[in-house]
Amino acid sequence: MRIGLDVGGTHTDAVLMDGNAVVARTKTTTSEDVASGIETALSVVLEEQDPKAVSLLTIGTTQFTNAVIERKHLSRVAVVRACLPAGRGLKPRADWPADLASATDGGNYVIHGGHLYDGRTLADLDEREIEQVIEALRGSAPDSVVISTAFSPMQQDYEDALAARFSAALPQVHVCTSHYMGGLGLIERENAAILNASLLNFAQRVVTALVRSSQHFGLVCPVYVSQNDGTLIDLNKVSAFPALTFASGPTNSIRGAWALTGLSDAIVIDVGGTTSDIGVLKNGFPRQSNLVIDVGGVRTNFRMPDVLAMGLGGGSLIGGDGDQCGPQSVARELKNKAVCFGGDVLTLTDVAVSQGRMEIARATINDPAPQAVCDRVDALVVERLSAAVDLMKPGGATLPVILVGGGAPLIPGEKLAGCPVIRPINADVANAIGASIAQVSGEAEGLFVVGAQTRDEALKALTVEAERLAVVAGADPKSVVPINIEEVDIPYMATETTRIRVTVVGDLAQKEPPSR
Amino acid sequence: MKIFASDIDDLALGAVFLATGGGGDPYLPTLITRQTLAETGGVTLIDPSALKDDDFIVPVGGVGAPTVSLELLPSIDEASKVLDAYERLMGRSITAVASFEIGGGNSLIPLMAAAVRGIPVVDGDGMGRAFPEAQMMSYAIAGVRPTPALAMDYAGNTAIFETSDTSTYEYHIRAYAAAAGGMVTVAEHPMSGTQIRRSVIPNTVSFSLALGRLLREERGPIDDLLAPLKDLFADSVYGSVHKVFSGKVSGKRTRTVGGYDIGSLSLEDVNDPNRICSITIKNEYLVAMIDQQPLVMVPDLIVIVDSETSTPINAERLHYGQRVAVLAVGAPAFYQSEAAVIATEPRCFGIDLDYVPLEQLIPY
Structure with missing residues (x-):
């Protein structure tokens, strides 16, 4: 049996599921401290159940979105952007709302480095510049450092090299690379990485509280959290990437509609107290928006469901x-x-x-x-x-x-x-039913230049990478299937260039029941 | 007249309207220009009529794929560095800079260059809108040679072009842009004061600013905005503005061919689903027709706006179901001349239609 929990701004819902059947359900009010509302909901659905019979607890939560919107629980983030000699004079966080920029401010640094669209080097890393930034960060001691380099979603080596240097030099600081936050668009990707990094300390506290709540009820199962694309991430990943849960509210209702009807292509309307959110089910998953996503007044490239409120x-x-x-x-x-x-x-x-x-x-x-x-x-x-x-x-x-x-x-x-x-x-x-669906995903993206390789080669390489990421996320390798291939032509180029993104999904691998 | 950082959002909104569906996402050019003007204290606009005969005017802008700039970020000083290199090449100092096209991000690059250099920007541009090719620029049509031209990449590497004609230049500069990271900043079409006065579409920068301000301040249904828009256009180099269709997007097909977005769009009348307006696209909206009867065609402007907010929507952002209105704006007088029509009429885009000016197509 599985428990699905959804912590919204107003309600905390929980369901106990046996396969596709709803065994117990509750709708309670979200408490100020969140945890007591979760515990109330768990106590209702576990009333007549042996907690050891529960094999999975999955949670959707709006706590991290609300932290950004309310500018609460945020920590200080330094940004090291390697793109010079391009982007001279353009600073990280340039057009952020002033209150959010100052709530997360741990310093902005722009240095040489990065790649070009065709894979060539934009500029080499400069040892002396790196030393200077490390020296400055020793003094200012931010909570975390975000590293972003030009075209890192296609070539990660400079971000990885910088991350290794900063981690070694500043062992007490979280170091985050922007390519983990997804696709092309340096500023949007970097913004996403900064928001994510600013939530790391809070994420640690949220995860600890979730574990404590589940243990309090004698649950011995793994705990997962639902992310923007409607699949699950484990608590280690939540600790490292809390921002991936920003859209779990609308996502879970769309996925829930799929679970309730079995219809993999449909329009879903979630009718609430003030708004109706209209989304689209495509292959059993929320259709993603291709537009820039605004989070707390900041442009980001988060992959979120296309929802009309x-x-x-x-x-x-x-x-x-x-x-x-x-x-x-x-x-x-x-x-x-x-x-x-x-x-x-x-x-x-x-x-x-x-x-x-x-x-x-x-x-x-x-x-x-x-x-x-x-x-x-x-x-x-x-x-x-x-x-x-x-x-x-x-x-x-x-x-x-x-x-x-x-x-x-x-x-x-x-x-x-x-x-x-x-x-x-x-x-x-x-x-809550949407949150209880036990699937995980992997996604890979790249620019494909006609002539440099065939489309099939490009697609195959991206699929292999996406599958690898899905298995790392916990998917049973046998169950992994591609669910979406997106190709967007890039205009104005003399050489024909296409951006390809491959998403795969698989069932969460059944782990051995924990021995006690 | 001076332009300040606080004007840039309005100017960019006006530029999206005048981009007639093309021009790309204005976000980065807006961000970087706003920052430059904030640091330099603004930039002076000069009316073309105020230029002296032997002044030296150089248009400057970006050539390449705007999408690449999402990673290969623009620099605040790159347009002014191009001017430095161009002055060294030509051995004389530049009096003022001008814009290639008022539609899209290229309307903002000259402002940055001029602000950094402390020289004025000509209030006008080389298209009055956006067009996909250099030979469609008013400068070229009026007989101004594009070369000597100088292109600079993100790292300051330069290439100098001297070509026999404009289409060869267009072909070569695009190949260079692709080899130099995908996007380059270019100074081209050097002109005297005399030359620019007869080749520029005048006062489009100040007009774009006023247009953007109107769209922001009066944001609302297009039927409410039409009267103030008509007043604004009546007092401009453009012809009159008309709403020629309103409906919802019922289909859109575009694909990339030879570096351009080519395709078509269909709109369905809300009250009569059988009445379909179809619009041909090559980066920009080119011809709007109902039942094979043209409503408006290039070089007149076709603008698609959201029916509820009157915000202009470019081709890449249009999607199925959107409620929109199609506006038609008469091209500036320059583009009604025979030479300009030959360079920009539907046949230049492979559409087998004779150009009929908007005022002859409007039934009143």
């Missing part, structure tokens, strides 16, 4: 006799303000109650909204969601629309944008 949820305000719905919301005050709870604000929840789609145990008013208003709101909700579904569905295909999240019953009807609507049971704990 609409201001439409249970707390959405109804105005103008039903010709307005959202984006304003009573949010967490639903139970004080909504008409069905005895308040005086008409919300989308009231409409759903009046229309008989939602039953609320503690509601005091059974028919809070007039029929004419309800009908207009329902039509408006269908129209707005249909437009959003239209925007998200790939190339005009007709795909099923899966409704998940606590607010799924708010949405009326059987079709959106001509696509059939599916309402699976346990949709309200889809995130």
